Amino acid sequence: MIRGFFLFIFLFHAIVQISHASQEKALAKALKLELYKDKQWHNLLHYRPTLLGGVKSQADGQAFFNDPAGSSDPQAELIATIRAFYQSPVHKNINRHPSCRFPARLLFFKRKLGTDFNPQELNCEGFFKFRKKMAAASLSLVFSSYYLNRPASAFGHTLLRFNKNKANEKTRAYELLDYSVNYSATITTNNALLYAIGGFAGWYNGEYAAIPYFYKIREYNDYESRDLWSYELNLTAPEIEIIIAHVWEMSSTYFKYFYFTENCSYHMLALLDVARPAWNLQERMAYLIIPVDTLHVVAKTPGLVKSISFRPSQRRKLKARLATLNKTETHSFLKFIENFETDKVDHQLSDQSKIKILDAGIDYLDFVYAKEVLSEKTQQLGWKRKILIARSKIPKKSIDLNIQLPKNEFPHLGHYTRRIGLGAGRTKQLQEFYSFQYRFALHDFLDPPNGQNPDARMEMGDFRFRYSPNKLSKKFVLEEFAFVDVVSLSPLQRLFSDMSWRAYFGAKSLNDTSCNECLAPLAQLGSGFSQRFSFIHYYLFLTSDFALSKRLGHRGMRLGLGPELAILVSPRNDFNFKIFADYKVFTLSRVKKLYTYGTEWRWQYIKNNSFNILYAKKNHDWEWSSAFYYYF
Amino acid sequence: MKKVFMTLFVLLSSSAFAASYGPQGCGLGSIVFTDNSSLVDQVLGATTNGLSGNQTFGMTSGTSNCELDGAGGQAQAVFIKANRVSLANDIARGNGDTLASLSRMYGCSNHTAIGSSLQANYEVIFPSERVSAYEIQSKISNIIATEKACI
Numbered sequence: 171m172i173r174g175f176f177l178f179i180f181l182f183h184a185i186v187q188i189s190h191a192s193q194e195k196a197l198a199k200a201l202k203l204e205l206y207k208d209k210q211w212h213n214l215l216h217y218r219p220t221l222l223g224g225v226k227s228q229a230d231g232q233a234f235f236n237d238p239a240g241s242s243d244p245q246a247e248l249i250a251t252i253r254a255f256y257q258s259p260v261h262k263n264i265n266r267h268p269s270c271r272f273p274a275r276l277l278f279f280k281r282k283l284g285t286d287f288n289p290q291e292l293n294c295e296g297f298f299k300f301r302k303k304m305a306a307a308s309l310s311l312v313f314s315s316y317y318l319n320r321p322a323s324a325f326g327h328t329l330l331r332f333n334k335n336k337a338n339e340k341t342r343a344y345e346l347l348d349y350s351v352n353y354s355a356t357i358t359t360n361n362a363l364l365y366a367i368g369g370f371a372g373w374y375n376g377e378y379a380a381i382p383y384f385y386k387i388r389e390y391n392d393y394e395s396r397d398l399w400s401y402e403l404n405l406t407a408p409e410i411e412i413i414i415a416h417v418w419e420m421s422s423t424y425f426k427y428f429y430f431t432e433n434c435s436y437h438m439l440a441l442l443d444v445a446r447p448a449w450n451l452q453e454r455m456a457y458l459i460i461p462v463d464t465l466h467v468v469a470k471t472p473g474l475v476k477s478i479s480f481r482p483s484q485r486r487k488l489k490a491r492l493a494t495l496n497k498t499e500t501h502s503f504l505k506f507i508e509n510f511e512t513d514k515v516d517h518q519l520s521d522q523s524k525i526k527i528l529d530a531g532i533d534y535l536d537f538v539y540a541k542e543v544l545s546e547k548t549q550q551l552g553w554k555r556k557i558l559i560a561r562s563k564i565p566k567k568s569i570d571l572n573i574q575l576p577k578n579e580f581p582h583l584g585h586y587t588r589r590i591g592l593g594a595g596r597t598k599q600l601q602e603f604y605s606f607q608y609r610f611a612l613h614d615f616l617d618p619p620n621g622q623n624p625d626a627r628m629e630m631g632d633f634r635f636r637y638s639p640n641k642l643s644k645k646f647v648l649e650e651f652a653f654v655d656v657v658s659l660s661p662l663q664r665l666f667s668d669m670s671w672r673a674y675f676g677a678k679s680l681n682d683t684s685c686n687e688c689l690a691p692l693a694q695l696g697s698g699f700s701q702r703f704s705f706i707h708y709y710l711f712l713t714s715d716f717a718l719s720k721r722l723g724h725r726g727m728r729l730g731l732g733p734e735l736a737i738l739v740s741p742r743n744d745f746n747f748k749i750f751a752d753y754k755v756f757t758l759s760r761v762k763k764l765y766t767y768g769t770e771w772r773w774q775y776i777k778n779n780s781f782n783i784l785y786a787k788k789n790h791d792w793e794w795s796s797a798f799y800y801y802f
Numbered sequence: 803m804k805k806v807f808m809t810l811f812v813l814l815s816s817s818a819f820a821a822s823y824g825p826q827g828c829g830l831g832s833i834v835f836t837d838n839s840s841l842v843d844q845v846l847g848a849t850t851n852g853l854s855g856n857q858t859f860g861m862t863s864g865t866s867n868c869e870l871d872g873a874g875g876q877a878q879a880v881f882i883k884a885n886r887v888s889l890a891n892d893i894a895r896g897n898g899d900t901l902a903s904l905s906r907m908y909g910c911s912n913h914t915a916i917g918s919s920l921q922a923n924y925e926v927i928f929p930s931e932r933v934s935a936y937e938i939q940s941k942i943s944n945i946i947a948t949e950k951a952c953i
Contacts, residue, residue: 346885346903384885384903392888532891543887551931558894562924567917568895 189290193256196279196287200252205282206245209447214274214416216425216440217244228432230375231423236268251275255289270294271422273301274415274444281408297418304349304380304414306332308476310400311438312350313465313581314390318485319668321628321656323396324612326461326581328435329353331383332414337402337477345481350383351417353437355427376427376437378420387481393540395485399581401468402476409445416444435461442468449474456802460587460611469582478580482573485666488537490571491530492665496523503527507534510553512560521564528561529568534665578743584621586778586801587611593782595795599681603638605649605797615657615707615738616746616772616782617801624707624740625700627657632676648689652676659709661702670709671697680717682764682789690719696734707738715754728759744774764789778802878907878942883935890928896921908942910952919951 205211215235217225220242227234227241235241237250254268255276269276269292279287310331317323329352335341355374368374390396405413425432436459439451454467468474482490495503502516506527515527535554536543542550591607610631613622632652637645653676660668674694679687696713715730722728732754740746751767768786775781778801785794882889885900892898896917905913920927920942927941946952 343899343902344906346881346899347906382881382884384881384900388884388888529895532894536887536891546932548931554890555928555931558890558928559925561894562896562921565896565918565922567897567914567921570897 189256189258192286192288193253196256196283196289197249197252199283199286200248200279201245203282205279206248208282210278210444211244211248213440213443213447214278214419215240215244215247228425229423230426234419234423236272252279252287255279258290259292264292265294265296267292267294270297272419273297274412274419277412277415297415300380300418301414304332304417306334306348306410306414307336308333308402309405309410309413310337310402311442311464311468312386313399313401313461314386314394315397315399315483315579315581316623316626317394317396318623318625319658319660321623321626321658323394324462324623324626324628327390328438328461328464329386330413330438330441331400332410333402337400337479342479342481346382346384346387348383349380350386351378351380351438351441352386353378353434356424370429372426372428372432374427375424376432377424378417378437380417390483391481392484392536393544395483395537395540397483397486397579398481399465400479400481401465401582402479403442403468404473404476405445413441413445416441430458430460433459433461435459435464439464439467456588458588458610462581462584463587465582466586478575478582480575482571484533484537484540486573487571488530488533490573491526491533494526495530499523499527503530507531510535510557512556515560521566525561525564525566525568528557528564531557532561578620581621585613585618585774589617589799589801591782591797591799593795593797595784595793597681597793598791599686601638601640603636603640603795605634605636605795607632607634607797609633615736615740616748616770617780618743618774619740619746620743625659625661627655627672629655636679647679647687648677650676650678652678657709659700659702659707661700661707663702669697670700670711671695672711672713678717680719680722681791682761685719685721685759685761688719688721690717690722692717698734705740707740708736709738710735713752713754715756722759725758728756728761730754730756730764745772747771761789772799878904879935879939881907882938882942886935886938889938892917893920893927894924904942905952908946908952910946912953915953916946916951919945919949 200206212225216228218228220226224242225244229235229241232241235247235250236254237243237246240247240250251268251272254272257268259267264270269289273294276289310333312329312331314327315324316326329350331345332349332351333341333345334348335344353376355376387398390398425437427433436452436455439455443449443452449471451464451467451471455463492500492503498516499519502514502519502523506512506514508514510531512528515524519527532554535550535557539547539550543554588611589607589609591605591609593605593607594602595605596602608631609629612628612630614627614629629652632650632655633648634650636647636649638647639645652674655674655676657670657672659670660666661670672694673696674692676692677689678692679689680692681687693716694713696711698709698711700707700709711734713732713734715732716727717730718727720726732752734750734752736748736750738746738748747770749767749769751765753763753765755763766786766788768784770782770784772780772782780799780801782797782799783794784796786792881904885904888898888900889904892901897913901917901920902913905916908916910916923941923945926945927938
């Protein structure tokens with residue numbers, strides 16, 4: 171008995187000794203190899219250089235680190251982590267052992283240290299279950315394109331999809347069974363004001379989440395009618411393995427969410443950087459990140475993108491359905507959708523025709539009443555039910571829609587998001603001037619249209635400066651700051667009509683007779699209609715105008731209203747021009763009427779480099795100018 | 803002027819991101835609808851862009867009702883609940899991605915046969931407009947079993 175006890179103690183000590191020896195050996199090797207300097211180690215811990223020359227992790231939860239100083243000391247964290255892996259599991263809940271909480275770091279050491287690193291293998295139930303559910307043959311970076319009539323949605327959103335099958339046409343249907351990893355902010359307030367300020371200031375916590383991909387399909391593809399673009403990535407199985415393990419690790423921490431810097435896209439790239447540090451994706455991004463930028467970086471990385479596919483939006487599917495209808499069918503369809511009465515579908519028609527009409531009706535109802543269908547409004551549910559029953563009574567299958575991949579709409583083909591411009595020009599009043607401008611985002615109608623929403627202008631943070639050597643005026647002035655300048659067109663067409671509108675908020679140097687060179691806060695809102703004939707677009711709006719400045723008149727403001735017309739011509743991706751005119755009558759200010767008309771031409775001579783020419787005639791003034799634009 | 807500008811900025815940005823706060827949950831059902839017609843929402847609001855996304859639910863905490871790794875009919879019911887609009891369309895049409903994916907969840911390798919069976923039984927599966935996902939799930943199971951529709 172006593173001998174047995176001593177034997178036990180001896181063996182126990184021996185095991186502890188061996189384990190301890192193994193731990194010291196692993197530690198020594200890790201330090202010798204200077205793994206704490208390894209790029210992958212830094213990526214796993216999300217270290218970023220600080221201004222003082224050190225590093226600081228972006229992860230904000232202390233539970234993410236094994237050493238109290240781990241958030242800024244890669245070496246201490248490395249030592250503490252190896253020691254932590256060698257701890258004997260004392261917790262009742264094995265899932266809380268460091269080996270189960272940090273499986274990507276565990277993999278890192280296994281791969282770097284080989285047989286010298288052999289802590290006890292644990293049965294991490296939670297992680298193993300997660301790993302099984304995420305198991306993937308390949309990974310795709312998914313980008314949601316713009317949401318019609320919401321120009322700001324053109325910034326897009328990115329997430330990662332873990333493909334159970336290798337991506338191809340046949341497996342597209344089963345994407346619904348894949349998992350996705352999404353990064354987003356957890357909002358803790360119902361106050362819109364706090365929400366906005368907090369979003370810019372990083373008050374909210376961002377977290378990674380793994381959810382079935384079909385939630386994203388329903389949200390983006392169906393409800394918001396946005397195309398989902400998938401960039402399948404060239405990753406090896408071990409790389410995918412460490413990404414999945416790292417996603418699991420991330421559940422123990424959070425980051426501060428910043429709308430324009432550390433946002434969803436930034437953190438998707440962080441996951442890829444963990445897999446292969448050499449890509450260096452995150453560091454190659456600009457400081458301010460617009461999600462579509464990530465596609466540019468990924469597409470520019472040699473060998474990273476294996477294939478590109480897309481899942482068409484509800485709107486695109488509906489258009490494809492409508493395109494299958496012939497004249498008689500279209501006629502019958504239009505009668506049918508007036509009140510969604512299935513008996514209005516012509517009984518004389520063949521089953522095939524009826525199928526096409528009913529199928530188009532189903533998609534039309536889902537598109538037009540997306541919100542009502544989702545929130546289960548009685549009327550729409552009733553319509554829908556009748557159509558579906560009528561459809562199910564024709565015992566034939568609908569054929570799959572054949573929607574071609576729209577190659578010139580690949581979002582990564584678009585021009586870059588930021589733009590600077592340098593130019594010169596002449597006005598009647600000022601004579602010559604030089605201009606400098608910077609635009610944070612994103613697109614106007616004359617920028618190359620490929621990969622962009624063709625029906626929207628979305629400009630944010632557009633600064634325009636002017637320098638005039640002329641004695642009569644100020645030398646260097648802020649000509650304009652557009653906080654937001656948006657035009658959303660919905661060209662008139664059967665079944666798809668919506669209002670076209672524009673909005674401008676910013677400040678402008680009103681170079682007209684009412685106020686020479688005063689920077690005045692300015693708001694403009696307009697709406698009207700637009701039409702498109704192949705590559706020619708035009709819009710006609712009634713626009714209101716509100717500006718504030720002491721120099722406008724004794725009331726210090728002006729209110730105006732008037733028509734505005736633009737004809738936009740895009741014969742080629744690299745060459746676009748417009749003709750514009752507007753007229754406004756004002757009240758409260760000294761000057762009562764203003765008009766402008768002119769034309770602007772833009773030629774992209776090399777990708778992301780354009781040359782612009784503008785001529786404008788105003789009340790008592792004219793201007794011509796030219797500028798070089800560079801997108802980056 | 804500075805004041806006016808700041809006010810404008812704050813007003814605008816607040817509306818821009820006001821579009822998507824609300825309780826957490828899975829997928830679309832939990833999106834809080836704001837008045838889509840409001841101009842500011844249209845100008846700047848990207849309802850569910852990651853810029854303002856809030857569809858977060860931690861992987862480790864209380865997510866079972868959104869997940870697909872549940873046992874038995876649980877996973878199918880979760881799938882049906884989230885995809886019911888599209889699934890109803892596919893069953894009425896006898897074909898489609900949602901139907902194909904669901905049939906794979908039932909262990910069918912080919913969704914051609916199951917498509918026809920379910921199409922013929924549309925009104926059995928959806929006896930009313932507001933039938934629950936669990937009822938739909940059990941109806942589909944029954945049809946697959948009785949008609950041996952699953953290959």
